[in-house]
Amino acid sequence: MIFPSYDYLDLYQFTIMSFQAWWVTLLYIIAQGALFLHLSHGFSSAAQTLSVTRWHADCIRRVGQAFAIIIALGYISIPLCIWIGLLHA
Secondary structure (H helix, E strand, O other), X not given: OOOOOOOOOOHHHHHHHHHOOHHHHHHHHHXXXXXXXXXXXXXXXXXXXXXXXXXXXHHHHXXXXXXXXXXXXXXXXXXXXXXXXXXXO
């Protein structure tokens, strides 16, 4: 069992305890990889839907990839900080 029974469990403690299980962290990181793919594809698809020129489409694709990388790395940093000990209960 991941969570012992507590009368009161705040969100911070819940997050810390969740990511102390290696398999929860692994699934979360895989999900963030899927989020990265989804976001980067969404930007390029939006450019294609709006029928922008080739140069603009490349620019939008790059911005979308940068945005997706920033979001995914930001979310992945949470369990990594827990695993290396920067965040603790």
